[in-house]
Each structure stands twice: as C-alpha cells, then as structure tokens.
Amino acid sequence: MSEQGLRITDQRKTLAKLFAEAEGYLTAKDVYDEMGRSYSGLSFDTVYRNLRVLHELGVLEQFVFEDGIKFKVHCQEAHHHHHLICLQCEKTYPLVFCPMDTGCKVPDHFQVVKHKFEVFGYCQDCRTEQQT
Structure with a gap:
C-alpha cells in the first residue's frame, strides 16, 4: 500500500x-x-x-x-488462471484453462482489457458429505 x-x-x-x-x-x-x-x-x-x-x-x-x-x-499463482470454487465449503482450486485462449469469439469492434471466469460447484469432500 x-x-x-x-x-x-x-x-x-x-x-x-x-x-x-x-x-x-x-x-x-x-x-x-x-x-x-x-x-x-x-x-x-x-x-x-x-x-x-x-x-x-x-x-x-x-x-x-x-x-x-x-x-x-489474492492467490499466489504467478500465471494467468481462473478458479473452481466449492459452493459449500468455499475451497478454491486454480483452473489453468482460460476460455479466452480457446478461440472465444469477440467481435472486431470490441477490445477486451480484462476478464473473469469462475466455475462454481461442489468439491469431492462436500459431495461425499451430502451423500452420507
């Protein structure tokens, strides 16, 4: 600061x-x-x-x-990445896949300067807990 x-x-x-x-x-x-x-x-x-x-x-x-x-x-990952986030326990896992790198179609008249992409779901521990 x-x-x-x-x-x-x-x-x-x-x-x-x-x-x-x-x-x-x-x-x-x-x-x-x-x-x-x-x-x-x-x-x-x-x-x-x-x-x-x-x-x-x-x-x-x-x-x-x-x-x-x-x-x-802010997580300590040095490279560009996104996150998988568990909706129950809120554990966060890095996701090295970026949809912007896979041919995301952006109109020619639009300039992307930043983006966010998070995937929400349930981790294995929370899924197992829900099943018991």
Missing part, C-alpha cells in the same frame, strides 16, 4: 491481518462487523472503500457469489 502512496493506518493493518488469518472468503459486512469491535465509529463506507482499494492494488480478489460479493487474499 505504501508503494502506491497510501498511508498505512492501524485500520488498514487490522484489515490486512484479518484477511491474512481468514481461511475463506469475507463479505464487506463480515469485515465491518469484525473491525467494528476494535474501531468504534467505523463506517461501512470506509470498510468498502478500503476493500475496493485493496482489490484495485491486487492484494484482494473479488468474487461474485449468488449471495453477494466476497473478497479473499
């Missing part, structure tokens, strides 16, 4: 620590509720603005689930 000219505040340190210790995804409300215990007067707008900044800096990834937007620490 400091490399991008942002001040490192106690709130931002707490936010970074919260995501570093989180095992799964967090919603803005999760973050707001957790940080509100330590910072009275914290506004939801401040939380969301900081989440957006961390996403823009590439620190956090943002995912759209059926129940809303969730954030997670």
